[in-house]
Amino acid sequence: ELKVEQNPLFLSMQEGKNYTIYCNYSTTSDRLYWYRQDPGKSLESLFVLLSNGAVKQEGRLMASLDTKARLSTLHITAAVHDLSATYFCAVDPISNFGNEKLTFGTGTRLTIIP
Amino acid sequence: DGGITQSPKYLFRKEGQNVTLSCEQNLNHDAMYWYRQDPGQGLRLIYYSQIVNDFQKGDIAEGYSVSREKKESFPLTVTSAQKNPTAFYLCASRAGTSGYNEQFFGPGTRLTVL
Secondary structure (H helix, E strand, O other): OOOEEEEOOEEEEEOOOOEEEEEEEOOOOOOEEEEEEOOOOOEEEEEEEOOOOOEEEEOOEEEEEEOOOOEEEEEEOOOOHHHOEEEEEEEOOHHHOOOOOOEEOOOEEEEEEO | OOOEEEEOOEEEEOOOOOEEEEEEEOOOOOEEEEEEEOOOOOEEEEEEEEEOOEEEEOOOOOOEEEOOOEOOEOOEEEOOOOOOOOEEEEEEEEOOOOOOOOOEEOOOEEEEEO
């Protein structure tokens, strides 16, 4: 059974600081997705990482994928209050090719403190 | 505007009643999914469908049923057999069958059992 673990589960950080959220998964995959969820809202797609070494950046967020280590990171640079949300990673195992079933991590609740 | 719509936004059910949640997409996506999210938790897959007239059980299908008679529609019925249905329900869709496309999510339906 595929397991997807995120850490930390909760993160409070001051505005202007940098931090990294980690997503570890337990099976072979080269397809990893990051989503953002605001309280009471749906999920918004942030990044799609489809190969080893993939790096994507959007504003103050940068995501990377290391398929050999089975690890993805979401790095936050100079945090601002607008980034407060819950962030989920989701993994699609290689064995599911053509029959995608994502397994989601438990989420990281990020709170940016002024 | 292309997108995924879910209705109703809020739904209240008495114990013993079946209720049906609507999910419609006009993105011409092949695959559609239903997830359940409990407070402070990640997403768990209920059912998914890769093509019309075909669907598969996810991780927590007991007490739920679906149909896929049209490409754009994937309704979810929460039956009286589902003992703890209070949750946030999210519908998603994905283009193609290659396995390299992200899932897009609808706005969600919040179901409460009275």
